[in-house]
Amino acid sequence: MPLPSSGPRSTLTSLAVIAAICAGATGAFAYTAGWLSPDRLTPTKLVDALAPPTGPVPGYRRNHAKGICFTGVFEANGNGTALSRARAFETGRHPALGRFNLGTPNPGAADATVRVRGLGLQITAEDGAVWRTAMINAPVFPVSNPEAFYALLRVPASKEPNAMAGFVAAHPEFAPFGAWAKSPDWTASYAQEPYNSLNAFLFTNASGAEQAVRWSFRPQAQAERITPEDLAKRGAAYLEQEITERVAAAPQRWSLILTVAEPGDPTADPSRAWPEGRRTIEAGTLVVERIEPEADGPCRDINFDPTILPDGIRVSDDPFPAARSAAYAKSYDLRTAEAKDYPKRSSEAQR
Ligand code: HEM
Structure with missing residues (x-):
């Protein structure tokens, strides 16, 4: 040949x-x-815009940097199978791990200076399928889309006088979040907060029926209302100390509530609440059994990427999960490469 x-x-x-x-x-x-398109929003731009004026804190998450790990279980009661074939909804105890956190890029921020509290959560079903979610206590997100979030992040660095007033005027959707953020009735514990997905996802059940759903973990603990001034008096890192002592005394519980959209409800805009009276299903209970430090803890190396979903849950037309996924990956890459500063127990840090 x-x-x-x-x-x-x-x-x-x-x-x-x-x-x-x-x-x-x-x-x-x-x-x-x-x-090639300098106006295009990239994960790098989003992550850079999150940095405080003094620059990012190496080794830490680029947002929600202050946090503490936990382990526990999700006790599914089987009701969620009406909406989704994900095995996590089948009756049983599914291992869970997560992270209570504050919505700030500064891991040293005082508790009373941060209104947004978050929960990163991973539930693993018997078939090994993993469901990750990162939720906040606010009832709505401040803005409608990732571009507007980028604009909001850039407000503090703006040289324009009254930049925030200008932003709010240009983004009327900010008002409900703004009103919530200003309300003085904070709670005195991570255990007393609701944590909301805000983003909408599509659930598919065993018959193939599809529904848009938002979810919330609602606390079973009674809320102790506190003003930020009184919270400040309890210490800058009171919340971590409080949740550690509380969980050591007794496991803490949240009910998982699935809320089903009706035709016409906005699924692509987490700044808009769905009307009252939507069908809800209580699908089970998150039980937090053990608090662990973030340094070397089980949540430190996890990226609570909201697009890591089991079969039976998928992203909707909501543009946030994809943007979040890309930004979280960027943040994860940065922090895990900053080995010298990565949260470690002091004994290991000295090695
Ligand atoms: C485009 C919009 C958003 C951007 C750019 C963004 C950015 C980030 C980044 C960079 C992290 C750190 C990730 C890591 O290093 O593992 C993070 C964490 C987090 N975000 Fe977002 N986020 C956005 C929207 C949201 C929304 C809509 C929610 C809630 C509904 C949310 C809740 C959280 C929570 C709870 C964490 C902490 C999770 C953990 O403990 O690891 N974020 N975000």
Whole structure:
């Protein structure tokens, strides 16, 4: 069989092919990095915009940086199977781990300075399928889409006088979140907060029926209302100390409430609450059994990416989960590469 020619013409052809591949790869990198379209919102831009004026704190999450780990179980009561075939909804005890946190890029922020509290959660079903979610205590998100969130993050660095007033005027959807953020009735414990998905997801049940759903973990603990001034008097890291002591004394519980959209409810905009009276299903109870430090704790190396979903739950037309997934991956890559500063127990940090 004749071999392909290896003369000068074929060498040129090979070089041209290699050059074309390199150009294509460079173009792909440039596109991904946003160099070809400087106005495009990229994960890097979002993560950079989260940084406080003094710069990001190495080794820590680029947002919700202050937090503490826990382990426990999700006790499913079987009711959720009406909406989703995810095995996590089948009656039984499914291992859970997570992280209570504050919505700040500063791991040293005082508790009383941060209104938004969060819960990162991972539930693993018997078939090994993992469901990750990161939720906050606010009833709605401040803005309608990731571009508006980027604009909001850039307000503090703006040189415009009254930049925040200008932002609010241009984004009327901010008002419900703004009213909630200003309300002085905070709670005195991570255990007393509700944690809301805000983003809508599509649930598919065993018959193939599909519904848009938002979920909330509602606390079974009675809320002790407190003003931020009184919370400040209890200490800058009171919440972590309080939840550690509370869980050591008794496991803490939240009911998982699934809320089903009706036709026309906004699924692509977490700044808009769904009307009262929507069908809800109580699908089970999250039981937090053990608090562990973040340093070397089970939640430290987890990225609570809201697109990590089991079969039976998938993303909807809500643009946030995809944007969040990309930004969380960027943050995860940065913090896990900053080994020197990565939260470690002091004995290991000295090695
Ligand atoms: C485009 C919008 C958003 C951006 C850019 C963003 C960005 C981030 C980043 C970079 C992290 C740190 C991730 C890591 O290093 O593991 C984070 C954590 C978190 N975010 Fe978001 N976020 C967005 C929207 C939301 C929304 C809508 C919610 C709640 C409904 C939320 C709740 C949380 C929570 C609870 C955590 C902490 C999770 C943990 O403990 O690891 N975020 N966010």
